[in-house]
Amino acid sequence: MFRTIRTTALTALCCAAAVPGLVGCGVLSEVGTDLGSAAEEVQSDLEDAANEVLTEGQLFTGTKTLDVDGASVNVSCSGTPADGRPVIVLMAGMGDGLDTLAGVQETLAEDERVCSYDRLGEGESDQPEGLQSIDDAGATLTAVLEDVAGDGPVVLAGHSLGGLIAARYAPDHQDRVSGLVLLDATSPTMIDDITGVIPESATGEGAEVRAQNLAIFQGENPEGILIDSDPEVRPAGDIPVEVIQHGVRYLGEIAEYGDDLERVWTEGQEQWLALSDRSQLSTAEESGHYIHVDQPDVAVEAIRRVTDEAAA
Known part of the structure; x- marks a missing residue:
């Protein structure tokens, strides 16, 4: 990210x-x-x-607002529930609303029950009252899942920060999360990755990238969310996990540090494989960061595969 x-x-x-x-x-x-x-x-x-x-979240189609501890959260659902099939929940990246995943949701809803939501500070949801933690974002996710899936299983498909939140959430909710798809998810050690590549003494574009990202991770972002580096990736159970990274090396365009930033990004994607023995990493060769926009078929097919495995 x-x-x-x-x-x-x-x-x-x-x-x-x-x-x-x-x-x-x-x-x-x-x-x-x-x-x-x-x-x-x-x-x-x-x-x-x-x-x-x-x-009743399991039945509605369209958008609605969900009250979560007094805050309004925008939720969208499509498709028909099917016995034995998990509900798919799409999670956008930082600075994005659920509308950025609308095309993927529409396609998947032809055969599946699919929902998405705006985290606090994003899209049509309320602003957070103050700074949030990843656990706070997880609490909002729990409220959404209880509404749209009840006690049933879910597959989480998250892009960028949405992927990081999903990957941190799944180990603590193994009774609920039956599969994961991470679309160029934020690395579990993103701050260390950036500061390890771009030194404090950097000047020019490198210095700007470093300062901008550190500010974002310290809460200067639409969600007011604090993002720490944590190298521990806890297992989420024996669930199917697909990790998909970008193939278009856009980070390589950053002067002086681009190649190393691409390297640590890939290393970060590999860390997520520790979520499950059934994890696999692939590359969307024609995609930048927004895989679901650049190659929506890649995202859709991965989500379908994981959902099929989770339902088997």
């Missing part, structure tokens, strides 16, 4: 409920019953029931 002033290297471092058309037929046994009033009452009861179903 590197950020740099150079535009070409920015941001390295998202039912209509199944309610049938219901027609109420009242059987009236008392003379003088007001048919019009009874029909209105039945219709009102049906509308209340339909609205109650629409609030």
Whole structure:
């Protein structure tokens, strides 16, 4: 999730409920019953029931706001739930709303139940009250999952910071997370990676990249989220994990330090393989950081593979 002033290297471092058309037929046994009033009452009861179903995350389609500890979180869901299939939850990167994943969600929803959401500070969700930790982001994710999947299994597919949050979340929620797809996910040791490559004495573009990224990791970002380096990647159980890295070497464009930044980025992707013995790393050869935009078919196929394995 590197950020740099150079535009070409920015941001390295998202039912209509199944309610049938219901027609109420009242059987009236008392003379003088007001048919019009009874029909209105039945219709009102049906509308209340339909609205109650629409609030159940597992069934709604479209977007809605979810209250999470008094904050409004924007959630989107598509597709029909299927027995034995996990719900897919898409997680955007820093600075992005769920709209950046809309194309992937639409494609996957042809066969799967798929949801996405805006973290606090992103998209249509509320701003956080103060600085957040990765654990705070995980608490918001838990609330979303409880709403859209209930107690059922989920596959998390995260881009950039969304991938890091998903990878940190899964080990502590092995009863819920049955698969992971990490799309150019932020490295678990990103701060150390940057400071190890670009020294404090750097000047020019390198100095700007270093300072900008350190500020972001210290909370100067839309989510107010603090991101620490932590080399420990805890196992998330025997789940399928696909880690996909960019193939277009856009970090290499950063003067003097580009090649080493590309190297540590790849090393960071390899660290995520420790999440599971069923992890695999691949490269989206024609993609920059936004794999789901540059090669959406690569993202979709990986998510489908992991979902199929998780459901087997």
